[in-house]
Amino acid sequence: MTDTTATSDPLGLLGGLIERVLKAGADTADAVFVEGTSLSVAHRLGKPERLERSESADVGLRVFVGRRQAIVSSSDTGASALDELVERALAMARSIPEDEYCGLAEPELLADDVPDLDLDDADEPSQETLAGWAAAAEDAARAVSGVTNSEGAEAAWGRDAWALAASNGFSHAYGRSRCSVMASVLAGEGTAMERDYDYATAVHAEDLRDPEEIGRAAGERAVARLNARKATSAQVPVIYDRRISGSLLGHLAGAIGGAAVARGTTFLKDKLGEKIFPQSVTIVDDPRRRRGLRSRPFDGEGIGTRPIDVIKDGVLGTWILDLRSARQLGLVSTGHASRGVSSPPSPSTSNLYLEPGGVSPAALMADIKSGFLVTELIGMSLNTFTGDYSRGAVGFWIEDGAIAYPVSEVTIAGNVIDMFARISAADDLEFRYGVDAPTLRVDGMTVAGR
Numbered sequence: 001m002t003d004t005t006a007t008s009d010p011l012g013l014l015g016g017l018i019e020r021v022l023k024a025g026a027d028t029a030d031a032v033f034v035e036g037t038s039l040s041v042a043h044r045l046g047k048p049e050r051l052e053r054s055e056s057a058d059v060g061l062r063v064f065v066g067r068r069q070a071i072v073s074s075s076d077t078g079a080s081a082l083d084e085l086v087e088r089a090l091a092m093a094r095s096i097p098e099d100e101y102c103g104l105a106e107p108e109l110l111a112d113d114v115p116d117l118d119l120d121d122a123d124e125p126s127q128e129t130l131a132g133w134a135a136a137a138e139d140a141a142r143a144v145s146g147v148t149n150s151e152g153a154e155a156a157w158g159r160d161a162w163a164l165a166a167s168n169g170f171s172h173a174y175g176r177s178r179c180s181v182m183a184s185v186l187a188g189e190g191t192a193m194e195r196d197y198d199y200a201t202a203v204h205a206e207d208l209r210d211p212e213e214i215g216r217a218a219g220e221r222a223v224a225r226l227n228a229r230k231a232t233s234a235q236v237p238v239i240y241d242r243r244i245s246g247s248l249l250g251h252l253a254g255a256i257g258g259a260a261v262a263r264g265t266t267f268l269k270d271k272l273g274e275k276i277f278p279q280s281v282t283i284v285d286d287p288r289r290r291r292g293l294r295s296r297p298f299d300g301e302g303i304g305t306r307p308i309d310v311i312k313d314g315v316l317g318t319w320i321l322d323l324r325s326a327r328q329l330g331l332v333s334t335g336h337a338s339r340g341v342s343s344p345p346s347p348s349t350s351n352l353y354l355e356p357g358g359v360s361p362a363a364l365m366a367d368i369k370s371g372f373l374v375t376e377l378i379g380m381s382l383n384t385f386t387g388d389y390s391r392g393a394v395g396f397w398i399e400d401g402a403i404a405y406p407v408s409e410v411t412i413a414g415n416v417i418d419m420f421a422r423i424s425a426a427d428d429l430e431f432r433y434g435v436d437a438p439t440l441r442v443d444g445m446t447v448a449g450r
Contacts, residue, residue: 030166060341111304144219258325
């Protein structure tokens with residue numbers, strides 16, 4: 001069961017748990033508490049289809065005995081369950097091998113500034129409000145001429161309360177809310193049908209895109225894909241639509257994560273301080289962006305967060321580090337630890353984005369004699385050691401600088417290191433997904449079709 005004091009005073013709960021485990025024999029310890037509530041409504045073919053609500057509360061305890069650490073978690077915060085949690089954590093910590101890099105943050109590294117980033121919308125939307133969003137999105141999508149069927153629309157809301165306390169003196173908590181709307185529909189008939197979608201997510205409901213706009217965009221995208229052709233295999237410029245251009249930043253984030261760098265399992269392991277993008281490219285990770293989808297006032301180890309230039313003028317300026325990977329590399333944590341209740345911290349980015357360029361998407365493709373605009377990616381093959389890249393793709397063929405016809409069943413391929421070096425950006429950056437980029441152009445990629 002969950003003790004009602006856990007939700008009303010999570011830091012008090014964690015402080016008491018740490019005091020208990022220290023008295024029982026731990027050298028140091030930290031603990032997290034996560035309480036989550038979510039509500040979602042699905043709508044299909046003009047009718048309500050699904051209503052779901054979930055609530056959870058979990059506590060995680062990390063215990064250190066010398067250089068040994070153990071992590072245990074429970075959804076039961078009653079006194080007897082916490083006693084068992086302490087006993088189990090200590091028994092595990094005393095029986096596992098030492099890890100010379102584990103341990104809590106030194107007090108001087110702890111966040112002394114915990115800003116309010118406006119991450120918690122106090123107003124929980126009603127079931128009727130969410131149902132209205134979903135219905136509006138699907139109705140708008142189905143109203144687009146050429147749309148013939150629907151996979152449905154969904155509206156959702158959720159809130160998490162997150163608290164961290166540790167024996168090094170850190171004790172802070174914050175809440176985060178999120179709401180979203182999506183729609184997915186089909187156009188055409190029989191074997192010539194095509195599907196597409198659109199969605200939006202925001203921390204505050206007032207920042208969410210209009211559901212009708214989302215539905216209309218989904219319908220128009222599906223219709224635009226009708227009568228798709230197979231492209232002829234060629235080496236051409238590829239344009240990444242901004243809906244999926246952030247995927248390239250995701251590959252960068254994975255390659256500069258401290259754990260991969262420390263293991264030597266990344267194609268960028270020797271590239272710190274080197275120019276790997278054109279000079280016009282700057283990529284920023286900003287965990288303190290107000291109402292940011294991945295913002296956080298402190299990281300999962302209590303270390304302060306700050307905006308950081310991952311790439312500045314094309315040069316790789318930093319790894320993404322938590323404490324353990326920083327110690328392995330002889331560096332200092334960059335404040336990028338993420339964690340849940342049942343696993344140790346690991347490094348990850350927050351609001352990662354590529355700064356916009358100086359030309360419109362139309363201007364970015366204006367000189368392309370023959371090329372490919374990608375609007376959806378399917379599957380993934382990325383060799384983390386070499387950077388070799390291959391993905392299924394859907395989109396539109398470009399001829400003489402303009403969209404000519406829809407294309408499906410193709411594969412785009414290259415090497416990520418070479419792709420990074422040939423990126424150019426349009427001016428249409430919007431903060432929609434948490435990892436964001438404007439429309440991007442990558443010259444010299446291989447498109448495999450018929």
